[in-house]
Amino acid sequence: MTTENKIDLYRRNFVGGAATLAAGITIAPGVLLTGVAQAKPADQPVSSSVRWGMLVNANKCDDCGACVTACNETHGLVGHGRPETDAQWIRTVKLRDKTTGHVETLPVMCQHCETPPCADVCPTGASFRRADGIVLVDKHICIGCRYCMMACPYKARSFIHETLTDQKPHAPRGKGTVESCTMCVDRVDNGEQPACVVACAGEHGEDKAITFGDMKDPNSEISQLMMKFGGKQIRADLGLNTGVRYQGL
């Protein structure tokens, strides 16, 4: 790290600390805002000064399914009784150690890579990574070729085979396009947390398994947790620098 970068980091720490202090004073004595997403003004574009990410603590996940249900409900994902092709933005995966018999469950969704293979292979530019690190499909220009589904190492994407009606206003989705976890982009832009994160906290309280926040802000809850416990990537060997990290794998 160069001296200049260090100075920048110090400045950022100082400004971040001051902001946290101010927020704490404003709201109530002794109450600090931690891990709350910062709402940007609606007319401003997202910037790369933040990188949204999630940290999943596999030790705390008990496969309750609250995150999956909340995601399905929020985005209006309805199954058609065909598990092979039904849309799935987040799912719980069970890992069983054959030697010890230890079973671990964890939610897996789009890992929001820094260098997303889906965007690399997309022939129209529909798969892209937003400046703040959220990987999305622009369904207006998606032609449904499904190259991205083949390229994704996490099997995170779904293709819509059926004509849909009654979509949610904030989750437009339709036949012939590919989709995946959007990290609840409209909620994040409004300064809220993704639905799965809220549902997990609602189910487990302080013992929540998913933490959401800005990975570039050293004072955010997610950064603090990752600094302390680390944040493993699934298939780290691919060097994708994922935005969804795991703890306790």
Place this chain on the structure above:
Amino acid sequence: MRLSLARKTTLALIGLVFIAISSVVSAETPKPVVPKGKGEQCVEPTEDMRKNHMKYLKHQRDLTVHEGIRTKKFSLVECIECHVVPNEKGEYPKFGSDDHFCSSCHNYASVDIDCFQCHATKPDTSQGYRHNLDAKAAHHFTTTSEEQVLNQSDIELVTAEKEQQ
């Protein structure tokens, strides 16, 4: 050639009927009946919106999807929020029918749009979208029955108020 009186009368009558029909057609060219929205005035003058709404929407869509700019002015969700209103029974018109704001005119102009293959055609009535993400709601998948009853009565209240006006 001499025509009988009866024949003359018949021809005259046919002529009159023909003139009557053609005058009606020329006076009243059928126009689309566009349902009235909730507000008094659209985000831009009506003439401008009629001509340029597609440009505004397309521009906004790219800004929103790629840059996360979520201003409400040209947001499709906001258009639907204001322009698609329920009838007396509290039912929202379906896209494709002449009662739906968008299709009322697009049917008339025979313009085929695919916005609504993906986008919602009516406002979201379940106000819980952003707020009911507690564990209970998450497990039971749908909102509780009390909330649904409340929503229904809300709708009736709103429509009753409109009738009074």
